[in-house]
Amino acid sequence: MTTPAAELVGVSQRFGSFTAxxxxxxxIPRGRLTTLLGPSGCGKTTTLRMLAGYSAPTSGRILIDGDDATRLPPEKRNLGMVFQSYALFPHMTVADNVAYGPKMRKVPAAERRRRAGEALELVGLAHLADRKPKQLSGGQQQRVALARAIAIRPRLLLLDEPLSNLDARLRVQMRAEIRRIQSETGLTVVLVTHDQDEALEMSDEMVLMRSGKIVQSGAPRDVFPAPADRFVAEFLGYENFLTLADGRQAAVRPEHLRVLPADTSAATSADGGIVLDAVVLDVAYRGVDLLVTLEATDPAGNAVRLLADHRADTATGPTPSAGDRVRLLAPEARLAHLSADSTAAPTAPTTAPTASTAPTEGIS
Ligand SMILES: Nc1ncnc2c1ncn2[C@@H]1O[C@H](COP(=O)(O)OP(=O)(O)OP(=O)(O)O)[C@@H](O)[C@H]1O
Ligand SMILES: [Mg+2]
Structure with missing residues (x-):
């Protein structure tokens, strides 16, 4: 087995009596893109800052390329970091911004021009090398910040919510861009996000955090259909929670709950799954589908409020309307069985401001 690019071993960070x-x-597997995902205040930035060396862990060890780097200052770690506010130097050209890291590392002038050119090429901005940051759009500035981090040839590229300042369309484009750059360069990337779609789309490996702990990790294809507990399920958009007859908890997504006529035979569940009688409370038109709110009794006898996406083009049976009695089918293959231990814990994110970071920290 190859040594991970970086490793955190029993790492904690306490601020006074608070454990972040x-x-x-x-x-952190080498040459792959790992995302740290979780609600505001769960400790993502704190984790990234410890990896980068901007703050030392209260306890535990950090290994980079297998070597103990726990006490190593940021400039000795050779990591590239892009913060949410990308903090370009306004008085320098794009090219000089990108060449800044190599310059600080005493790379000779010709070589750093070459590297800056290469990095700008990679992000598709070679033609804007002579502009100043304020002459660029937000998305272009974002790419310059990326190029600047790449130009130092980092062992690890750390990105803290790098897309959060961009509008929705550009954000989606940049996800693909970062993926492309990662696979072309083979860089090891750690990206922080609180956006589940971003994490699902971009990650080789996703790591879900809650209240300073890792609650689940794995490839998106493994995590998405099998959330470990209710917190992860809610975070990934499972809206419906049922207690089964044996007391276990299960979750199902609105798009997988089928609304059928009330007289549908219970044999429909022959393929396994759960059949519930329900009453339609509300139907909201959403263009491609109807969002149906229902009240049902789950197999354990609890009254539950459920949501179903009803797509008129693929659904069988009549269109539901408020007051209808219907039958719901949650197919077995679509049920996510949740572990019991953490389902009772509160799921509301703790609200907390992001730790402020000085602009110069972006250029180690
Ligand atoms: N320097 C500090 N002093 C005291 N508390 C801090 C400090 N930095 C962070 N915290 C606290 O630690 C917790 C984790 O903060 P962190 O910035 O890592 O969260 P985050 O997951 O990055 O959240 P967000 O998505 O909002 O950026 C928060 O409750 C925060 O208030
Ligand atoms: Mg943060």
């Missing part, structure tokens, strides 16, 4: 990161173990 709580004894996490994490391996």
């Amino acid at each position: 990161v709580d004894s996490i173990d994490l391996q």
Whole structure:
């Protein structure tokens, strides 16, 4: 097995009596894109800052390329970092911004011009090398910040919500761009986000955090259909929670709950799954589908409020309307069985401001 690009071993970060990161173990696989995902205040930035060396863990060890780097200052780690506010130097050209990191590392002038050119090529901005940052759009500035981090040839590229300042369309484009750059360069990337779609689309490996702890990690294809507990399920958009007859908890997504006529035979569940009698409370028109709110009794006898996406083009049976009695089918293959232990815990994110970061930290 190859050494991970970086590793956190029992790492904690305490601020006074508050534990922001709580004894996490994490391996960052080499040449892949890992995302840290979780609600505001769960410790993502704190984790990234410890990896980068801007703050030392209260306890635990950080290994980079297998070597203990726990006490190594940021400039000795050779990591590239892009913060949410990308903080370009306004008085320097794009090319000089990108060449800044190599310059600080005493790379000779010709070589750093070459590297800056290469990095700008990679992000598709070679033609804007002589502009100043204020003559660029937000998305272009974002790419310059990326190029600047890449130009130092980092062992690890750390990105803290790098797309959050961009509008929705540009954000989606930049996701693909970052993926392309990552696969072309083979860089190891750690990206922080609180956007589940971003994490699902971009990650080789996604790491879900909650209250300073890692609650689940794995490839999106493995995590998405099998959330470990209710917190992860809610975070990934599972809206419906049922207690089964044996007391276990299960979750199902609105798009997988089928609304059928009330007289549908229970044999429909022959392929496994759960059949519930329900009453339609509300139907909201959403263009491609109807969002149907229902009240049902789950297999354990609890009254539950459920949501179903009803797509008129693929659904069988009549269009539901408020007051209808219907039958719901949650196919077995679509049920996510949740572990019992953490389902009772509160799921509301703790609100917390992002730790402020000085602009110069972006250029280590
Ligand atoms: N320097 C600090 N002093 C005290 N508390 C801090 C400090 N930095 C962070 N915290 C607290 O630690 C917790 C984790 O903060 P962190 O910035 O890592 O969250 P985050 O997951 O990045 O959230 P967001 O998505 O809002 O950026 C928060 O409750 C925050 O208030
Ligand atoms: Mg943060």
